[in-house]
Amino acid sequence: MESTGMTTAGNTTGDLTRLTALQMADALAAGEVTSVELTQAHLDRIEAVNPSLNAFLLVDADGALATAREVDEARARGEELPRLAGVPVAVKDIACTRGLTTTAGSRMLADFVPPYDATIVARLRDARMPILGKTNMDEFAMGSSTEHSAFGPTRNPWDLDRIPGGSGGGSAAAVAGFLAPLAIGSDTGGSIRQPGAVTGTVGVKPTYGGVSRYGVIALASSLDQIGPCARTVADAALLHEVLGGHDPLDSTSIDAPVPPVVAAATGTRDLTGLRVGVVREIGDTGEGSAFQPGVIQRFEEALDQLRELGATVVEVSCPHFVYAMAAYYLILPSEASSNLARYDAMRYGARTTPEGSPSAEQVMAASRDDAFGDEVKRRIILGTYALSSGYYDAYYGQAQKVRTLIARDFQAAFEQADVLVSPTAPTTAFRIGDKMQDPMAMYLNDIATIPANLAGVPGMSIPSGLAEEDGLPVGVQILAPAMEDQRLYAVGAALEEALRQAQGGYVFEKAPEIEVRS
């Protein structure tokens, strides 16, 4: 990509921000670099390119550097430290951070400063990872493009006129643009995996209940899952192990050890005997495939690589997946309308007081109209309707039955295959503004990722190359049975390495330099 007289930032040889998290951890352990140097390099990069990307809503330079200094001092004293100690990380603005504004991308929470840390944030602190700041997102995680943020859209590092995916576009753009080696995301219908696909990064939705949601602002409680965003599969695994594990503060947290994902991501690359299932119906809109030709082409190549690694590719059928989107867009708004009822302008959040001496009810209604964006209002009203008397059975009740059918489809498919694969997102990154007026078109972006959320199974997106027609990143999705997250990492790491060799480098290494816009 030619820059036309514009200045570019960073990207000098030996730039610390270009290292993987694993390389950073090793360099720190070997004393080749300090955490302060690493953290400062990322803060400099953020300062230079965040005005162009709007990936970070808040940067906590002082907090990050303080953690970095403590880690450096502890290391100098010879203290034993966690593996990622000193490696910086970014947090989606959906997780509560004590003393740091947490907005969920909404005007409703524009001034909300949590008095406590989400469990995942506490675990980052325990792991001694400097927290660089909070990343942009679609308001209350509703969206597939990060255009629904009340604080402006995030831009894709590959092309500033395009979306970085959603709702975790800020986290994905931060990782793809070398503003952070690692970031946290939340995935309700694909919000870690789909941004991963369109920014050329790795995104993982762990098994439902595998990572605590305590202190994470709720969207749809039976679908939401926290997970890692990274540039490599091994990096994602390292963060996954920091985040995962039982939390007594979350009643849906699985009381079992974290699956051995780091071992899987760094183990053998041989996939002999692995059965890979291609779901015939994934991506089917009911009126044909949603996938762009360049996306299909990269997917076919990924299948070839899997075969070369020793896997057998079989076709499986999940006949109810075509109804997954419809069920999702009933279940999500229903749970969201309930969860977002807490924003009543009484105890916290924005308050609008109409003239006169309004009642509490009038203040609530005016505040909610003012402080919620269009997409949030659309979904709250849809959910309230779906749950209302006379419609409950026809909509919400039926959607719950479809959910059962989808879970059964997965069960049957996993009898024939060890993992399932598909393209992650139907298209490469579209242009900012292109789908804003058409909610239905926006919803289609999650067509391949949604079934996993309905059934609670884990999923991963890894970069599978660039689409021929536009040179933009494409992702391949891997799905495994619940509690078998390590399978994603074993297959993902093997495929990542095979693709790296075949394509002459990682996808993220091919990202163009970011134009400096202010």
Next chain:
Amino acid sequence: MSNLSRDDVAHVAMLARIQLEDHELDRLAGQLDQIVDWVGQVNEVAADDVPPMSHPLPLVNVTRSDEVRPSLSQEDALANAPAAEDGRFGVPRILDEE
């Protein structure tokens, strides 16, 4: 099967405690009608003998022992309040003036 009118949307918005403005109602009504029509396809598949699934995990009630623990201070609890007075949340009137 749907036919979500502008009045229906206004009614549901009232139930959800969102005071929509007229232009919002106009836009949302059309979009919601289209979405409701589309999500209605769930009725094509799920037979009576299919049990509904509300959650991917078999949920059990999680309790803790009934003991006093530290909690948020009053100051912390009120720190984000839109209005506070005398260590309490300040809220508009809840009862009618009558």
